[in-house]
Amino acid sequence: MLSRCVTSFVSNLLNKSPRSLWKIERCQFHADSICRKKKEDEGPRIIKPGNCAELPEPILDPACKNALVIGGSEGFGFTAADHLLCKGARSVVMLDQDAVKGYKAAQKLCDAHGKNRLIFIHSDIRITCQFEASLRRALCKLGTIHIIFNDLDKERFPLTCAPATGKEKHMTKKTILAGLKILGKKDGGSGGIIINCASIFGFMGWPENPEPVYCKQEAAIEITKYYSELNDEKETGVRLVALCPANKQFCDIGLPDFPDTIPNRRIKHLPSCIPTEKYHIGIALSYVLAWAEHGSAWLVEPAVSAHKVPRLIYFPEKEGDKVDPKVYEAQNCTVKLEQPCANAPTTCSVKVNCVPKTPKKK
Numbered sequence: 001m002l003s004r005c006v007t008s009f010v011s012n013l014l015n016k017s018p019r020s021l022w023k024i025e026r027c028q029f030h031a032d033s034i035c036r037k038k039k040e041d042e043g044p045r046i047i048k049p050g051n052c053a054e055l056p057e058p059i060l061d062p063a064c065k066n067a068l069v070i071g072g073s074e075g076f077g078f079t080a081a082d083h084l085l086c087k088g089a090r091s092v093v094m095l096d097q098d099a100v101k102g103y104k105a106a107q108k109l110c111d112a113h114g115k116n117r118l119i120f121i122h123s124d125i126r127i128t129c130q131f132e133a134s135l136r137r138a139l140c141k142l143g144t145i146h147i148i149f150n151d152l153d154k155e156r157f158p159l160t161c162a163p164a165t166g167k168e169k170h171m172t173k174k175t176i177l178a179g180l181k182i183l184g185k186k187d188g189g190s191g192g193i194i195i196n197c198a199s200i201f202g203f204m205g206w207p208e209n210p211e212p213v214y215c216k217q218e219a220a221i222e223i224t225k226y227y228s229e230l231n232d233e234k235e236t237g238v239r240l241v242a243l244c245p246a247n248k249q250f251c252d253i254g255l256p257d258f259p260d261t262i263p264n265r266r267i268k269h270l271p272s273c274i275p276t277e278k279y280h281i282g283i284a285l286s287y288v289l290a291w292a293e294h295g296s297a298w299l300v301e302p303a304v305s306a307h308k309v310p311r312l313i314y315f316p317e318k319e320g321d322k323v324d325p326k327v328y329e330a331q332n333c334t335v336k337l338e339q340p341c342a343n344a345p346t347t348c349s350v351k352v353n354c355v356p357k358t359p360k361k362k
Contacts, residue, residue: 058290059239060146060193063088064348067147068138068182070125070175071154073101076197076245076281080149081105083282085113086341089147090348092117093138095131097124097156125171126156135178145182146192147289150175152218153199153274172196172223176240184236191237195288196220197281199274200244200299203313206254208322210315212244213255215273220244221297225315228295241288242297244313245275249305250328277303284310 067084071077072094081092092109096102099122106120119141123134139145152171176194183189198220203210212221224242233239246253284300287309292298298310314323 059292060289061087062147062286062289063345064090065146065192066090066142066144067092067149068095068135068142068145069093069149069151070095071151071156072096072149073098073105075151075153076278077149077151077154078105079278079281080151080197080285081118082109082112083285084147084149085109085117086282087286088345088348090117091119091142093119093121093142093145095121095123095125095134095138096154097122124156125174128174131174132178135182139182144190146190148175148179148183148192148194149285150194150196152197152220153216170218170223172198172218172220173227176223176227180231180236180238183238184231186236189237193239193241193289193292195241195243195285196224197243197245200246201273202246202248202253202255204255204257207314207325207328210313210323221313224297225295233294239292239294241292241294243281243284243288243300243310244297245281245284245300245302247273247275247302249301250299250307250311253299275300275302279303280308283308 062084065084067081067089069077069081069084069092072081072092073096077094077096081094084092094102094106096105102120102122106118109118110116119138121134121137123130125131150171175196179194181187181189183192183194185191198218199215201213201215203212205211212219214220221242221244224240228240231238231240280303281300284298288296288298297313297315299313300310301307311328314327316323
């Protein structure tokens with residue numbers, strides 16, 4: 001009975017009104033005078049990408065590769081380890097200072113991807129001697145390391161020993177220097193990639209002169225770019241890349257040069273700076289492994305964004321230069337995004353060059 005009354009009321013309303021309901025809604029969304037004066041012969045704007053007939057071969061495929069994930073018991077580190085194993089990585093070593101969460105994460109990933117495919121090593125990156133010992137242990141277990149992923153958003157316990165000195169306090173710098181010794185061809189490594197992952201709130205001076213504002217006090221982009229200029233990829237065989245997840249979409253990533261002070265009563269109502277949904281980091285990780293150039297920085301939009309592929313951030317090449325905003329209007333070629341565990345190889349052959357332990361004499 002109620003539905004009949006509603007139907008009758010709507011019918012009478014439309015019959016009495018000189019306009020249809022569709023026209024009323026259309027006027028509400030097209031009230032701008034510019035839209036009304038648009039020529040009828042102007043069709044929709046179609047954006048065509050460049051010549052995508054022949055894409056280059058991916059620089060690095062994680063299949064049958066070995067990876068080291070720093071801070072992987074949770075967050076982006078755990079997601080990166082999970083995604084690498086899904087993509088067919090032979091083995092992953094996880095370093096984390098939280099032993100309880102670390103062993104639980106390792107067990108969870110081994111149950112999902114196979115026994116002993118992930119190895120957990122209890123280590124705190126801030127303690128230099130412990131970190132170096134853990135790297136030697138990881139290298140011995142894997143034989144060769146091709147990928148290093150560093151989760152700089154990882155919450156770390158307060159140090160019980162003396163804090164690191166000024167030269168060692170930057171986790172990005174420490175990871176790069178240690179990773180170059182492990183992956184660098186000069187030191188017997190096979191080459192590879194070091195990815196420093198740090199969430200950002202946005203960029204000041206966007207887009208002409210972007211200056212990143214981080215959720216944590218770790219200048220991942222600046223340090224990555226600095227050491228990429230000091231270390232030639234052709235000599236070391238190692239790419240240095242910064243990956244920056246954000247809670248803002250690309251069109252809203254700019255920040256005012258002089259942001260207003262936020263009252264204390266409003267701070268608790270602001271959204272978290274670090275994205276809470278982590279699963280979309282997998283697509284970004286696969287993309288930078290395949291296509292990211294040495295010294296590049298990439299923005300990962302939130303999970304609600306339609307853009308799953310990360311966005312390359314441009315910076316002035318010289319002091320005083322500015323970035324042309326039109327550079328972001330170019331459309332990149334589409335990249336085939338397979339299912340997480342598609343075409344993962346079942347067997348991998350990787351030689352392990354570990355010195356065997358000599359049995360103790362009785």
